Amino acid sequence: MGIKSFQGARRQQASNTESQSLTVSDYMTTSLITFKPDQPIEIVMQALIKHRISGGPVVNDKNELVGIISEGDCIKQISESRYYNMPMQDQTIEKHMVSNVETIDGNMNIFDAAKKFLESKRRRFPIVENGKLVGQISQKDILKAAMTIKGQTWK
Template identity: 25%
Template sequence: MQARDVMTSSVVSVTPETTIHELARLLVQHRISAAPVVDTDGHVVGVISEGDLLRREEIGTEKRANRRAWWLDILSDGGAADYIKSHARTVGEIMTRDPVCVNEDTSLAEIAAVLESHHIKRVPVLRDGRLVGIVSRSNLVQALASSLVVESAPDALASDAEIRAMLMGDLAGRGWAFPGRDIVVRDGIVHLWGTVWSGDQLDAMRIASESIPGVKRVVDHTIPYPIMPGL
């Protein structure tokens, strides 16, 4: 799946000239927590969120300057950045500039990596450099929910050999996977044998097994890998 398949197309956007009070009303009215900032040509020039509005002098939440030696203020910005955050009048003055964006054909795997690596909750989607949508974490969760299907009756008729072949195919190339000799399928039940290095390895094998259509349950016969003293 790609960005175009899950993105929200009706995006509420603002401009750098939008006032902070107008922005606050838009966020409340549309029940959103952030908005992309676009120029007159529809190019994304920034992003602004609720987090940018936390420290505001109107509601008494601005950061108070700590009393310290005057020379420390000279060497630093003297709280100038904090003052801008709490007293700015337009979006352009406090927005996050040059935000990360993706294209319509960006895969969901790539989008997930972007959200994770940049520690963000949403990412604008572009077409020919212009804003056409936005993908948020909730969009990915919705895609996941849509992909989950209940096993059908024909799946339950898969033979033990077919189940094992599908499982081995899914495990191919995964460094944590058990060797084939440690996986036995009988009457739709997957039996796991051998030694395991960690609980995560065993959980991964169980989840992989349970994801195969026709598997009734998974039985664990494994033993922990012996830890050598002094290692």
């Protein structure tokens, strides 16, 4: 009658973790709500409310990432339009989006991505391959990844 050692079971668990993929591309969202630079800012506001999202990527006709638009950018526009007494319907996304967008590599380890979120204080990162937007990873996606692999040996 053999008794399994606790260490033996742990070693087996660790090998399962190694075979499990832990990259950003495995947990990123690929079905994205995107915007075009020439759309009115009101379109963004409606989409953010309807889809319960806090922002989204802005792409050109070739699906190349040109910016990010967020709730904060929209709120800034609301405040400015009131202050300067300017109509909002004349404002396009391009004038209010952040165009210097920090992206994340789809092959990055999920734990390195978590660290990048902490350091940057961003809520989401787009993933670009060959110049095209292929997905987005959010802080919530990182939490989902952690819950998927919880209880296993993290490496």
